[in-house]
Amino acid sequence: MVTMLAAIYVTYFAFASLSFNVAQQQQSLQYVDGYRSSCKFHQGGNFNLILSAPHGGSLMPTDVPDRTQGGCRRPGSSCTWIYNDACLDGRRCATTTVQDTLSGEFAENVAEELNSKYGLKPFVVIGKWHRKKVDFNREINEATLNHPEAISAHQSYHMSLEHAINQIQQQYGKGLLIDVHGQGVGNFTMVGYLLDSDLLNRDDLQTTLGTTTSIEQICSLSNRTECIRGQTSFGTIMEKNELGIAYPSMAHPKPGNGTFFQGGYITRNYISKINAIQTELPYDMRAGSYKLLNSKRYVRALIDYMTVNNLLKT
Numbered sequence: 001m002v003t004m005l006a007a008i009y010v011t012y013f014a015f016a017s018l019s020f021n022v023a024q025q026q027q028s029l030q031y032v033d034g035y036r037s038s039c040k041f042h043q044g045g046n047f048n049l050i051l052s053a054p055h056g057g058s059l060m061p062t063d064v065p066d067r068t069q070g071g072c073r074r075p076g077s078s079c080t081w082i083y084n085d086a087c088l089d090g091r092r093c094a095t096t097t098v099q100d101t102l103s104g105e106f107a108e109n110v111a112e113e114l115n116s117k118y119g120l121k122p123f124v125v126i127g128k129w130h131r132k133k134v135d136f137n138r139e140i141n142e143a144t145l146n147h148p149e150a151i152s153a154h155q156s157y158h159m160s161l162e163h164a165i166n167q168i169q170q171q172y173g174k175g176l177l178i179d180v181h182g183q184g185v186g187n188f189t190m191v192g193y194l195l196d197s198d199l200l201n202r203d204d205l206q207t208t209l210g211t212t213t214s215i216e217q218i219c220s221l222s223n224r225t226e227c228i229r230g231q232t233s234f235g236t237i238m239e240k241n242e243l244g245i246a247y248p249s250m251a252h253p254k255p256g257n258g259t260f261f262q263g264g265y266i267t268r269n270y271i272s273k274i275n276a277i278q279t280e281l282p283y284d285m286r287a288g289s290y291k292l293l294n295s296k297r298y299v300r301a302l303i304d305y306m307t308v309n310n311l312l313k314t
């Protein structure tokens, strides 16, 4: 009897631990490495969201030259970006190579929370090489200084984004690409829709209609004031979800005269196919003591935003 009970117990625990493992495997998102681990991606999305985080990487392959030297501007011509250009007859043009500390981890936490709590698996693309080696958020020349290894890395990141965008287009018709960054300017979020601070500082956003935003499909549901700084705007919804101050939003409509990042190459490059928003998160939100809680709040903001704007498709 004791032996039989023991056998049942062993069988039960073996089964329980097996199903636990299976559940675990289904739960956490499986990432695949891109070219030489320059980036990693999750392509098995089951809804119409892409998370991108290009600037959090810290790997420094030694055979890829640093971008720190920048490009070269010769008299009467624009900047050229060639890694082995000594630039003796021109002047250096500067590059930005600063890492957005823990922005990749923040994006991963957001993806994991979406998956484990809501069963929503986003498409995810995350940079692993340091920005000194490749900048996934620049056009390819400035991004790579035309070094072949950096070019392959850049192509790997963007092919993965394109694959996700095409899949979303085919399957859902519309979707959202969120480009996650970190800034050190101040303790607030900058929400980038390709409108610079001069445009956002205007009283009437209807006067900015000459500039295309990165969320034209969403704006077509209401009007520019509403989609950029109204109730249904991402900044307002972030603030409602306890994520601190966000520009632009209903409470904080105008960024003022300080530095404002309106969205880079990734935010611009795919808007003919998908809505895109850049979020520049403050250091404390992505790296402070409450970074995990903040990633959960960010998830609620994303779901609220996609729901309110009739965008969430599974």
Ligand SMILES: [Zn+2]
Residues within 6 Å of the ligand: 055, 100, 180, 181, 182
């Ligand atoms: Zn960045």
